[in-house]
Amino acid sequence: MVYLSPPTSSHDATRTYLTAYREILANRRTRANTPSAVVLLAALEVDSLCACRMLASLLTRDGVQHRIEPVAGYPALVALKEQLSKSQELHTLVLLNIGSMLDLASEDWFGEFGQGVRIHVIDSRRPRSLPNLFGVGESQECIVVWDDGEVAKLAEERKAFEETMFDESDSDSEDDDDEEEEEDDDDDEEDGEGTPRKKRKLNGGAAKRERREKRDEYLARLDKYYTAGTSHGQSCAGTIYVLATALERADNALLWLAILGLTHQYLSARIKRSTYEQMYEVFSDEVARLNVSVPGTINDAGTKQQLTADDTGIRPSEEMRFMLVRHWNLYDAMYHSAYVMSRLRAWNEKGRKQLGGMLAKMGFSLQQCQQAFIHMDQDLKRSLRAKMDNYAPEYGLIELTYASFTRSFGFRLQPLSAADVVEGVGALLEAAEGVKLEVELEGGRGGGEWFGGSKAWQLPTRSEGKENRPLAPPPAKEGEKSTQQAEEEQREQKEEEWWVGNFWAAYDALGMNINLLRNSLPLAMALQRAIVRQGTALISKRAITQTKSFRLATIREGPDLALFAHPSTLSRLALWLVDATRNWVQSMQVGRKKRLLPFVIACAKEEAGTFVVVGVTGAGEMGDVRPNTFNLAFLEARDRSGARTRQVTFDTSVVEVNKEDLHKFLETLAMRAA
């Protein structure tokens, strides 16, 4: 029922973030202050991770003991719910990017938790479940939705929701009402003919009919709201930042996390470019406010700047759309970014030549471009931006840069742009443990060792440096329970462990664990390499089939199969494919209406015997975002085909489909959308 509005004006009578936060603080004094009392649940995303980190730091400073739990998906959430429901102390539960679509007050979720427990929902996903926002009743009072000012625009939906809810309760109480309604239904069918029967009944049923028409209208409106597709509102981290400003406790660390949350949303194509720019304005004001003493800005990558040892300031900067350009080499950074890929079609030999040609035209020798970026010639680096501006448009590379921020890390690390950190932390979330990735060793190229080495990436462990590390426990003896179920359980257990580990690795990297952050960059490169390798393979092998309503790619084998079984990596591949093939597809469909079809991509998850299916909607222009309607499409396809699917993550456009049912499922999906 309760929704909070952002604290725009302090004398606002409505409930704001501040009231909610103060309530949490007040509970600390009146009720038990134990870590079991305040529990933060965070989804495995960079955005919620940032938000979690921010909220935790606010709570720490206020001396509120709390507990943080990462939650990968619905199964984990249900398990955790069971565990929490037993707790006597719990009074505040914060959901970060979790569950805005769920009817949280229902018995299936947190209805049983009782009056004492407040459930705060901070979720950027739209649409939201209306009962959470507008529902009334005791259990609904406990749900607190942190809104970004959008609810005010939902007046019609609100009315529709309230009307329909009360209407339903009316019809329940009156038995004869149903009968008459049935008759009314008949009338509707004959409506067009205008039978005399209708006239006869008109007087009696007029009021009722009107009401029912109204109700249909309301239902239609609700339906429209829910089926509009998944989109994203204000980032979770942004919401917490608003809270921090209202508390007058905003500082550089919090601001940086908020910027990361926003950048993550932008890079993963969740928000439009215009929305991004709007938010960018807000944050750049904040950056200017909090970093007054930092003179000068970084105008382009690699410009010399004055650094001091303790400089951790944030500066606005113009970022080129090249992947991790400061840490990779120029050629790879360009080749591995979807932006360049789409313009130059660099997945084939011709496109690669074009890329080389462009660099040659700019006067950049290939040898220099293969050099690690920091070791490139200074004058080349300095002239890079101007050269790019001159020559890139020739190759269709327009809008080469976007506004972003860079943060310094003193002498410990080169300044990192927000995008760099998002990539690094994202890579940690996806692949820190659980999958094997080869990362390139530094100095392997451009006059380095002959065989540029690579090694398997490993999470730097806590016990690093200790000589006697405890040995891994020997595999459990499989005497009695070698049944399949036991194996399954074991596998799940293992999987669970590694995503928990990944979450904390990423969490630590965000907390200025510089070493980890630095190590995450090669991992991000390796991950991107794998994505591009798989993507180009799909394109060049013509493995992408087209149905009437979407394009489809299925990955059944390959070296990186285990990698793409991770839903968010697969989503990134899908987004990359959409980006990379955007111009290509548009030029192919000359005769037809220029329309970019959504992309569905399925990847085999071998050990589970399932396929992970991800759907992304492609927008015609780069930086544009269309709502993702695959949530409902997937549900419908499941119901019609009878395929066994399950939703593992909170991402609504990801499902896991059993191996045998995949074909059926995709067929139905194609039919449905057509």
Next chain:
Amino acid sequence: MSTDPAQALLLECRRSTQTDTLVPYNAAVVTTIIRQIHTIHAHLVHSLRSAAPPGDELTPSPTPPPAVMFTSTHHHLQIRRLKRVLLVYHAHRLNMLRSMLHRAHLSVTHLLPTIRPLLSSSELTFIRTYAQIFMNYRAEFIDVLDIAAAVDEPPKGMWVNVRVVKEVGEVITEAGVVDFRKGGRYLVRRGDVEMLLVQGYLEVVD
């Protein structure tokens, strides 16, 4: 002297100090040494008796003959050396036990399971009584100062972020019940979990 058991005992002490590990109580060698002492003592008494002229107890000779003098001095020094070795060995063990007990935050119940087989019965009594005496002494001003707390790593603040290494289950703290589950991180009061940190159930993260 390489076969000298006393030497072996000293070597054991030395190794134990260098590696900072407690080795099992070497009862066999200790008994051997004590037996040695008894034997040497018997020899000493015997040689002295034999040297003394019989029946002339009222006026003992001012100086025994040089041969007797030499043997008895030799035996006496041997006994003294063995005694010192035993003292060194036991002092070393007691110091070690004391420091271990302090590192374990004076919790005998936590310490014992790991070192039980390494102790002799009197050492067992010792650490029990020592802990008891220390606890009694500490209790007098525990509200002001905890003298059992470690000082090598001064706490940075009142709060500490911990992760769960071994599943603990529910723990009752001053403020209420905490359910420590693996996988999560908890912000807790340092004082509440000091014990669990020492015992290795929780780990501090920065």
